[in-house]
Amino acid sequence: MNILDNAVKFTPSGGKISISAVQDDSGFVVVKVTDTGIGIQKSEIPRLGERFYRADKTRSRELGGTGLGLSIVKHLMKAHNGSIDIESQVGKGTTVSLSFPINRVPKA
Numbered sequence: 001m002n003i004l005d006n007a008v009k010f011t012p013s014g015g016k017i018s019i020s021a022v023q024d025d026s027g028f029v030v031v032k033v034t035d036t037g038i039g040i041q042k043s044e045i046p047r048l049g050e051r052f053y054r055a056d057k058t059r060s061r062e063l064g065g066t067g068l069g070l071s072i073v074k075h076l077m078k079a080h081n082g083s084i085d086i087e088s089q090v091g092k093g094t095t096v097s098l099s100f101p102i103n104r105v106p107k108a
Ligand SMILES: Nc1ncnc2c1ncn2[C@@H]1O[C@H](COP(=O)(O)OP(=O)(O)OP(=O)(O)O)[C@@H](O)[C@H]1O
Pocket: 002, 006, 007, 010, 035, 037, 038, 039, 040, 048, 053, 054, 055, 056, 060, 064, 065, 066, 067, 068, 069, 070, 071, 094
């Protein structure tokens, strides 16, 4: 929900948001959410999983949000033995990929 909420929040009206799910060759189902929104600076991407971190303070203040969503997503993906990957280009858009293992490995 947070990934979709972000896609909608950071894409101006008239943009496009798409979602897909594909099984890759290494035993993962990859859910991708792509938007044609404002994008994120490359240097900010590594920090997005930090609690309360929001890229571009002025812009985030206008759009609201606490900056907790991606940190929670990161923890949830870890709990699934999966991972999150973010690719983005400023002014072009963002793709968030969530990789879920097909075989659930019970936690020790
Ligand atoms: N699809 C996106 N396009 C552009 N920027 C994004 C996108 N997704 C996340 N961001 C940037 O990453 C920051 C962190 O996202 P996160 O979901 O953690 O927080 P938030 O949406 O601001 O607040 P919350 O999810 O807690 O309501 C956002 O504030 C925004 O700057």
